[in-house]
Amino acid sequence: MSTTTEELSATTLLRFATAGSVDDGKSTLVGRLLHDSKSVLADQLEAVEHASRNRGQDTPDLALLTDGLRAEREQGITIDVAYRYFATPRRRFILADTPGHVQYTRNMVTGASTAELTVILVDARNGVVEQTRRHAAIAALLRVPHVALAVNKMDLVDYRESVFAAIAEEFTAYASELGVPEVTAIPISALAGDNVVEPSSNMDWYGGPTVLEHLETVPVSHDLSHCHARxxxxxxxxxxxxxxxxxxxxxxxxxxxxxxxxxxxxxxxxxxxxxxxxxxxxxxxxxxxxxxxxxxxxxxxxxxxxxxxxxxxSEDVPATTQDIEATVCHVADEALTVGHRVLIKHGTRTVKAIVKDIPSRLTLDDLSLHPHPGQLVANDIGRVKIRTAEPLPADVYADSRRTGSFILIDPADGTTLTAGMVGESFAAPEPVQDGADDGWDF
Missing domain, CATH: 2.40.30.10 (Translation factors)
Incomplete structure (x- = not known):
């Protein structure tokens, strides 16, 4: 069923991201979503069928609909954020299929930073793993309004309700501790198409929405009149x-x-x-x-x-400050250390800064805070205190996802080091004593 221009103009737009561990089936889910919703062009499907035959597969590998880079196809994994655009008569969509490897968790920050919903996949055979908790923590930090849990590969556990219920309960409890207000759990088989677009006859014990139905009906508010104008x-x-x-x-x-x-x-x-x-x-x-x-x-x-x-x-002027405290996700291979000289990019402004302190690092297993780790390495989530050379008008991230966020940049080569959310925290870190004067003049 085709969607007319008039119908599209009357539909809302949903930005969503997929995340999960390696081989949980993210790309297959997105490919199935595009295929079964008739959002794939004939030449795209033909290219996927050709690539699948070259790999010795009898049926089209729908994961290739999102794994568009040659390196990804050769490895059979997603190593970058793959964006796709599609529409149904009820809603338009922009999706970001993010990678599952731990070393590419930084890409999820990119994909989810503008998302209104995150679909986190879990392999029904493995349950909730560390990378699942990491993705849930990032979704919570980025204040993604809606989180959906897709328990995939239910066909490999004989579509047992008990397996799904145990995973959904564990994940929901963990997400609740992170401050996620609500989780919608859906049992699926992306490979077989169960509960992706059409309801599954293999899981008659499940009475909730399919993935597409949830994406089409989840409330999305684009009324930003209440936000601080910037x-x-x-x-x-x-x-x-x-x-x-x-x-x-x-x-x-x-x-x-x-x-x-x-x-x-x-x-x-x-x-x-x-x-x-x-x-x-x-x-x-x-x-x-x-x-x-x-x-x-x-x-x-x-x-x-x-x-x-x-x-x-003029009636809504944010305070300017040279001292910023924030929760960050470190995305670079180079560690972020106390005393690190960086550039901070906030909006369109870039100024010099120094990392004055790293009060804590989040431990994902139990959400405890490891005090004063001294450094953050790739994919770590932690608290930082930054002193900037010039005052910045930074909003609290909870008030504005755009003007309450920033990135730290390596001044030597322009590498992005860290993505930060002003004022965000899971729990109040222990008080930190200011260090001795190090001679910096800002």
Whole structure:
């Protein structure tokens, strides 16, 4: 059944990510989802069938619909985040199929950072493993609104209800400790298609939704009017044409909230105020613009504004600070240590910083905090204290996923070291004594 343009315009958009351990069947699930929902083009299916025959397989390997990189096909694993776009008459979807290897957990941070739902797969034969707990912790840290547990390969455990119930109970209890408000558990066989798009006749004891039904019906709110309005400035536009000799616009993508013509705004970190005299959207003037739209703001006053500044409503100005405490997921092979000199990128602004302290590291087995580990290695989750060279207007991550997040960068080669969430924590770490003055002047 095809979906018309008119139908698409009336549907909502859901961004979701898949995660799980190696060989849990993430790519097969996504391939089955695309295939059974008739979202695969004929040439794509033909290419998958050809690749499957070359591997000696009699039936199409639907995992290849997402494992698009040649290296991934050769290894039979997903080593990068594979994005796919599809639609049904009820909803449009952007999915991110993230890798399962421990060393690629960092990619899940990328895939889930903008997701509204995360599907975490578990092999019914293995149950909840460390990587399952790691993915659940990341989903909780990133405040993904919805978490679905897909207990896969039920065909290999004879579709036993007791196996599914035990895994669902263990995972739900763990997720609850992380602060995940609700988990929807679904028993599936991605290979056979059980409970992916169509209900399974092999599990008549299960009365819940299929994976696609859950994706189509989970509540998604795109009403961001309650969010703090934020516009990180990306570019200053000064065409200096005969038609517009005095045009000066401040372009960027609205990170949260909305802006209106006539509204009084403040530019950070300088703190200067002005009034919005116009908003240009796709070359047209508009009276109001909102989250995710890329716009150009025009101000009544001639203010010194450049890339990296943040425009906010004057009645909702965040505090600026040079001391940031956050929970981070370390994504680089190089360890993050106390005293590490880094660059911190917040919105469109990048400034020098130093890691002043690492108060704790999260132990995934029991969610305890290991105090003062001294360093974080790849895929570790922990608390850090950072001192920046210049004040930053950082929101708390719980208030804004966009302006409450940041990344730490290696100044030597530009490598991304760490992804951070301002103010987030699983539990309050022990008080930490400030270290001695190390001679840094910020």
């Amino acid at each position: 516009l990180p400035v990306q570019y200053v536009i000064r065409p200096q044409t005969a038609e517009h000799p005095d045009y000066r616009g401040y372009a960027g993508q609205i990170a949260a909230g909305s802006f209106r013509v006539g509204e009084t705004v403040t530019v950070l970190p300088a703190g200067r105020t002005s009034r919005i005299s116009g908003i240009d959207l796709l070359g047209r003037p508009v009276d109001v613009a909102w989250t995710t739209q890329s716009v150009t703001l025009l101000l009544e006053d001639d203010i010194d504004i450049s890339r990296g500044d943040l425009i906010v409503p």
